[in-house]
Amino acid sequence: MKKGLLLGLLLFSIGLSRAQDAEKEIIANTEKAVKKITDTTSNGWKKKGNIIFLFNQSNFNNWVAGGENNLSGNLGINYDFNYKKKDITWDNKVIASYGLLQTKNSDFEKKTDDRFEFNSVLGKKAIGQWYYSFFLNFRTQFTKGYVYGKDDFGKEIRTEYTNVFSPGYLTFGPGMFWKKSDNLKVNLAPLTSKITFVDADFTLPEKAYFGVEEGESSRYELGFYASSYYKLDLMLNVSMENTLNLYSNYLEDGQNVDIDYTLSMVMRINRYLTTNLVFQAIYDDNAFRGLQTRQIFGLAANYGF
Structure with missing residues (x-):
């Protein structure tokens, strides 16, 4: 038993x-x-994009406090096309926007926005969420830019100051890319080449034009580049994108760091309507010795594709 x-x-x-x-x-x-x-x-191509039309209008009639009738519109495109296969990633982003403002008492339409930017980062997995990378960034504008003033008779005049590819910025180099997700990524590139393109006709004898010397059409820099992208949902139907680019030139004034920060906030009303806020701050002492800022806010019609 x-x-x-x-x-x-x-x-x-x-x-x-x-x-x-x-x-x-x-x-x-x-x-x-x-x-x-x-x-x-998620292997293969992953594509998404959005077209935004932002509209603003102000009208005054016998308004004692004062004001000037104005009408403005901004058209923007934000398009991502990313590729992944095994240990290879290739992230691409196109940002384009253009805006005009017309006021009753002005002889000219004035730009409120003019931007074209292409970003590309190719990565091969190293360890964990780190990738060996090579990045490329190109920035310019679509149309001429003007400086406005008054002549001796008080009439508004304008002087051409910028144009398409003047300036244009091409930045590229090898580095290390950290990517947690499509909404959070950082790229560090310690040997980055930066080329500034301009129209030589704009360069002036008494000062450099966007850092380019008189009679020249380009300027070369070598330095350290860092970029980051972070998108988060603040609450239901409210999202915020943050993009930060930093650059320091080893060859001249390395202590001066170029800064380009953009905040884009979208407050969704429904599938097609949103309230949008865009804020951008730039510090680049070759372009302007001071902080440049722009802000756009208004109701927008959206189309996703």
């Missing part, structure tokens, strides 16, 4: 042990399958 009980306990133990081993193997295989699915479901 005792021998039979012992034999039964032994067989039960062996069976239990085998069952536990089988369970562990099933769990391990399941985890591998899940990881494989997670790693491959």
Whole structure:
């Protein structure tokens, strides 16, 4: 009787042990399958974009406090096309926007926005969420820019100061790319080349034009570049994008750091209507010795694709 009980306990133990081993193997295989699915479901191209039309209008009639009738509109495109395959990632982003303002007492339409920017980061996985990277950034504008003033008779005049590709900025170099998700990523590039393109006809003898010397059409810099992108949902239907770019030139005035920060906040009303806020701050002493800022706020019509 005792021998039979012992034999039964032994067989039960062996069976239990085998069952536990089988369970562990099933769990391990399941985890591998899940990881494989997670790693491959986002392989290939992933594309998304948004077109925004922002409209503002003010009208005054017998308004004692004063005011000037004005009408403005901004059209913007934000398009991402990212690629992933195994340990390779390639993130691309196009930002384009253009805006005009017309006021009753002005002889000219004036720009409220003029921007074209292309960003591209190619990465090969190194360890964890870090990638060996090579990035490229290009920035310019679509149309001519003017400086406004008054002539001797008080009439408004304007002087052409910028144009498409004048200035234009091409920045590129190798580095390390950290990417937690499409909404949080950082790129560090310690050997970055930056080329500033201008129309040589604009360069003046008494000062450099966007850092480019008189008679020249370009300027080369080598330095350290850092960029970051962070998007978060502040609350239901309210999202915020933050983009920060920093650059320091090793070859001249390395202590001067160029800063370009953009905040874009979207407050969604419904599928097609939003309230949008864009704030941008730039410090680049080659362009202007001071802080440049711009702000756009208004009701926008959106179309996602």
